[in-house]
Amino acid sequence: VKTLEDLGERKAIEIISRLLTEGNVAIGIGDDCAALEFNDSYLLVTTDMVSEKTHIPSVMTPWQIGWSIVAINLSDIAAKGGKPLGLVLSLGLPKNTSETFFNDIIKGADACAVQHSTSIIGGDTKENPHILLCGTAFGTVQKDKFMARKGAKPEDIIAITGSLGKAGAGYFALKQQLKETKLFKGLLEPTPRLVEGRALAESKAVTSCMDISDGLSSSLYQLQQINSVGFEIEFEQIPLSPMLLQVVKKESDLLEWPVHFGGDYELLVTLPQKNVDKAMKCIEQIGGSLTPIGKVTKEKKIFLSRDGAKQKLPNKGYEHFKPHHLL
Amino acid sequence: VKTLEDLGERKAIEIISRLLTEGNVAIGIGDDCAALEFNDSYLLVTTDMVSEKTHIPSVMTPWQIGWSIVAINLSDIAAKGGKPLGLVLSLGLPKNTSETFFNDIIKGADACAVQHSTSIIGGDTKENPHILLCGTAFGTVQKDKFMARKGAKPEDIIAITGSLGKAGAGYFALKQQLKETKLFKGLLEPTPRLVEGRALAESKAVTSCMDISDGLSSSLYQLQQINSVGFEIEFEQIPLSPMLLQVVKKESDLLEWPVHFGGDYELLVTLPQKNVDKAMKCIEQIGGSLTPIGKVTKEKKIFLSRDGAKQKLPNKGYEHFKPHHLL
Numbered sequence: 001v002k003t004l005e006d007l008g009e010r011k012a013i014e015i016i017s018r019l020l021t022e023g024n025v026a027i028g029i030g031d032d033c034a035a036l037e038f039n040d041s042y043l044l045v046t047t048d049m050v051s052e053k054t055h056i057p058s059v060m061t062p063w064q065i066g067w068s069i070v071a072i073n074l075s076d077i078a079a080k081g082g083k084p085l086g087l088v089l090s091l092g093l094p095k096n097t098s099e100t101f102f103n104d105i106i107k108g109a110d111a112c113a114v115q116h117s118t119s120i121i122g123g124d125t126k127e128n129p130h131i132l133l134c135g136t137a138f139g140t141v142q143k144d145k146f147m148a149r150k151g152a153k154p155e156d157i158i159a160i161t162g163s164l165g166k167a168g169a170g171y172f173a174l175k176q177q178l179k180e181t182k183l184f185k186g187l188l189e190p191t192p193r194l195v196e197g198r199a200l201a202e203s204k205a206v207t208s209c210m211d212i213s214d215g216l217s218s219s220l221y222q223l224q225q226i227n228s229v230g231f232e233i234e235f236e237q238i239p240l241s242p243m244l245l246q247v248v249k250k251e252s253d254l255l256e257w258p259v260h261f262g263g264d265y266e267l268l269v270t271l272p273q274k275n276v277d278k279a280m281k282c283i284e285q286i287g288g289s290l291t292p293i294g295k296v297t298k299e300k301k302i303f304l305s306r307d308g309a310k311q312k313l314p315n316k317g318y319e320h321f322k323p324h325h326l327l
Numbered sequence: 328v329k330t331l332e333d334l335g336e337r338k339a340i341e342i343i344s345r346l347l348t349e350g351n352v353a354i355g356i357g358d359d360c361a362a363l364e365f366n367d368s369y370l371l372v373t374t375d376m377v378s379e380k381t382h383i384p385s386v387m388t389p390w391q392i393g394w395s396i397v398a399i400n401l402s403d404i405a406a407k408g409g410k411p412l413g414l415v416l417s418l419g420l421p422k423n424t425s426e427t428f429f430n431d432i433i434k435g436a437d438a439c440a441v442q443h444s445t446s447i448i449g450g451d452t453k454e455n456p457h458i459l460l461c462g463t464a465f466g467t468v469q470k471d472k473f474m475a476r477k478g479a480k481p482e483d484i485i486a487i488t489g490s491l492g493k494a495g496a497g498y499f500a501l502k503q504q505l506k507e508t509k510l511f512k513g514l515l516e517p518t519p520r521l522v523e524g525r526a527l528a529e530s531k532a533v534t535s536c537m538d539i540s541d542g543l544s545s546s547l548y549q550l551q552q553i554n555s556v557g558f559e560i561e562f563e564q565i566p567l568s569p570m571l572l573q574v575v576k577k578e579s580d581l582l583e584w585p586v587h588f589g590g591d592y593e594l595l596v597t598l599p600q601k602n603v604d605k606a607m608k609c610i611e612q613i614g615g616s617l618t619p620i621g622k623v624t625k626e627k628k629i630f631l632s633r634d635g636a637k638q639k640l641p642n643k644g645y646e647h648f649k650p651h652h653l654l
Contacts, residue, residue: 004429004454005422012429012452019433023413023446034449036412043370047463049417049453085363086350090376090461095332102331102339106346119350122361124461125339126376127331134417134451134461136374 010222030226031149032076032210033139042146044139046076052131057188059174062101064188065133066108072213073137074116074192075265079211081147081201082139084118084194089135092128105133116194145201147209152227152270156207156296159276160266161196161288164216165244167263172247183243190265196288197267203282205275215262220302221315223268233294233313235259235306259304260316270296337549357553358476359403359537360466369473371466373403379458384515386501389428391515392460393435399540400464401443401519402592406538408474408528409466411445411521416462419455432460443521472528474536479554479597483534483623486603487593488523488615491543492571494590499574510570517592523615524594530609532602542589547629548642550595560621560640562586562633586631587643597623 004012017029026042027035035042050056050069060068070087077084089109093102113120118137152158170187173180193211200206208227212219216238220231240258248254258264269290271279276292283290294305304313331339344356353369354362362369377383377396387395397414404411416436420429440446445464479485497514500507520538527533535554539546543565547558567585575581585591596617598606603619610617621632631640 002426003422004420004424004426004452007426009452015426015430016433016450016452019430020437020447021441023440023448025413025446025448029449034413034415036448038365043412043465045413045415045449045463045465047415047417047449047451047461049419049451049461051419051453051455053456054454085370086352086361086372088361088372088374088463090374092376092378092459093331095330097331099329099331099334099342103342103346106343110347113350114348119352120347121350121352121363122356122372122374123343124374124376125331125336125343126378127381128378128459129380129456132419132455132459134374134376136372136415136463138370138372138465 027148032079033082035080035146038140041140041142044077044080044082044141045136046073047134047136048072049132049134056131060188062104063108065131066105067112067189069133069135070109070112071190071192071265073135074194075211075213077137077139078192078194078197079147079209079267080141081145081197082141083198084116084137084139086119086121087113087135087137089120089123089133091123091125092132093125094129095127116192141201145204147201147206149208149210149223150226151208152223152229152296153207154229154296154298155273156270157273157276157292158231158268158270158294158296159290159292160239160268161193161283161290162266163239163241164258164264164266165241168257168261169241169243169247171261176247178247183247186241186243187263190263192265193267195286196283199282199286200267200269200279203279205279205282206269206271209267209269212264212266212268213262215260216258217260217313217316218262219268220313224300224302228300230297230299230301231294232297232303232305235304237291237293239289239291354475359406360409362407362473365467368467368469371404371407371409371468372463373400374461374463375399375403376459376461383458387515389431390435392458393432394439394516396460396462397436397439398517398519398592400462401521402538402540404464404466405519405521405524406474406536406594407468408472408524409468410525411443411464411466413446413448414440414462414464416447416450416460418450418452419459420452421456422454443519468528472531474528474533476535476537476550477553478535479550479556479623480534481556481623481625482600483597484600484603484619485558485595485597485621485623486617486619487566487595488520488610488617489593490566490568491585491591491593492568495584495588496568496570496574498588503574505574510574513568513570514590517590519592520594522613523610526609526613526615527594527596527606530606532606533596533598536594536596539591539593539595540589542587543585544587544640544642545589546595547640551627551629555627557624557626557628558621559624559630559632562631564618564620566616566618
């Protein structure tokens with residue numbers, strides 16, 4: 001008998017997608033958000049669950065736990081170019097949870113929502129042997145500005161917002177017991193790229209978009225499958241986080257972490273070469289950055305070039321139910 | 328230091344409500360759904376979490392687990408007079424969950440959604456040491472037809488859809504190891520009163536409405552607090568489920584179960600005396616029933632009359648984090 005451990009999360013999602021009766025949904029399972037038609041807009045909905053057992057590092061403060069569940073849900077709204085309308089939050093908590101700990105989770109969640117011009121409008125609280133949070137965010141985007149995962153074309157450029165390795169730097173800093181709490185924030189207080197997502201949507205420059213919560217390599221493999229294309233990524237073009245460069249010295253780690261480690265909530269987009277300048281300017285105008293890191297290919301393989309050597313990129317991103325590391 | 332066990336679920340919700348920054352929400356925490364303005368309609372959102380440890384009886388099949396999480400979320404949409412737009416579903420499951428068990432949860436959830444003319448449009452799957460499901464449903468209702476929890480007035484009649492004790496009958500049947508699976512369904516396959524909720528909303532006859540998932544007594548105490556009123560309930564008027572009468576013989580149980588046990592997903596409404604006939608006819612037209620069970624009073628106490636004797640009704644409904652019974 002096959003178990004979820006044998007199947008892995010992505011196969012489980014395939015099963016769900018096959019078993020469910022399709023409703024009048026515009027975009028269903030398999031994108032960052034589901035989308036329902038609502039006049040000339042889409043209603044975007046996304047849900048994410050995080051568990052103490054798999055997703056909440058033990059060093060995370062309750063405030064950061066609350067912040068994170070909101071941030072990762074808003075990141076999915078960002079990836080579709082959406083404007084958040086609100087969130088609901090369900091908390092599964094042990095009954096011996098202190099009132100202070102509980103309050104701090106709520107305060108962290110509220111802070112993240114407020115900082116991104118939205119609010120938590122409801123929720124549920126249940127007893128659970130350990131901490132488990134489930135957030136659902138919803139938002140809107142005009143139909144013609146919605147950025148789907150599907151749409152990448154051969155010859156498109158692939159580009160990424162911000163820089164990679166912030167979460168990895170936090171992980172290293174914590175493992176090495178460094179005292180610089182600023183470093184931890186990249187891992188423990190992610191920033192959803194809502195402003196960048198809206199700017200990209202307004203520019204109408206992109207052909208596809210997704211957030212890279214599970215890591216760059218994992219996201220590339222997902223985009224490859226959806227779009228039946230391949231990618232050639234230039235390692236030297238990947239914008240590395242200064243924080244990563246500060247803590248990581250080993251050459252192999254500098255390759256491993258920005259490419260394979262999850263937790264950097266950046267947006268990965270494809271766009272025609274002719275739109276690159278326009279998109280980059282749009283993002284710069286709102287104080288962000290967009291960096292081309294390679295191109296979309298017809299051949300359905302993913303390569304990483306480094307120092308002129310082209311190698312097949314392994315798919316090592318995080319997947320639930322499969323073995324993984326945690327702090 | 329106070330813990331969640333000391334506070335209980337309702338106090339925890341009060342804390343959440345106090346700590347959160349209020350957004351531009353029309354109806355916030357404390358009603359069955361949150362509501363956001365959307366042109367001349369409200370977007371309704373509700374979320375519910377169920378856990379193997381507290382809410383999933385061990386006899387429940389995976390199909391019923393899936394059915395239930397959808398049903399209890401749709402019940403909240405029903406209580407506001409809403410039309411469901413869709414649901415998202417997050418599953419926390421042990422990694423040794425078999426593919427068959429997993430498939431059955433999805434099939435049960437899908438069946439409940441489809442039976443109520445809606446669909447599951449997205450979700451998340453995560454590893455968790457035991458089964459924990461989190462559903463979020465959303466729907467719409469015209470602003471002028473929205474039924475809030477707040478609105479009950481002294482002299483109003485209080486009435487209930489369907490009958491009470493179906494879940495209790497299922498509980499008894501299972502405890503007594505009866506073989507009649509039809510009896511279990513009242514507990515294990517609840518029906519959200521969407522059709523009744525819509526009919527009541529269309530009638531514009533009611534002053535307040537909520538679903539009674541935590542039991543009648545608990546719901547009355549919640550309505551009392553929100554509306555600063557009291558209630559006088561006539562036990563003899565409460566519509567008892569024929570199934571309960573079939574399995575329960577002890578007089579004290581016949582009082583206890585329909586009044587205090589949760590799991591009957593009926594709608595509890597208040598309405599002016601002059602609207603009672605109209606509302607009852609509306610519900611009968613769609614094949615349901617609505618039964619007056621007492622009246623709203625100015626005095627902020629809740630009484631239950633039985634055989635002419637009026638007694639204060641204890642608040643014994645289910646509350647999370649507090650001690651409770653489970654199969």
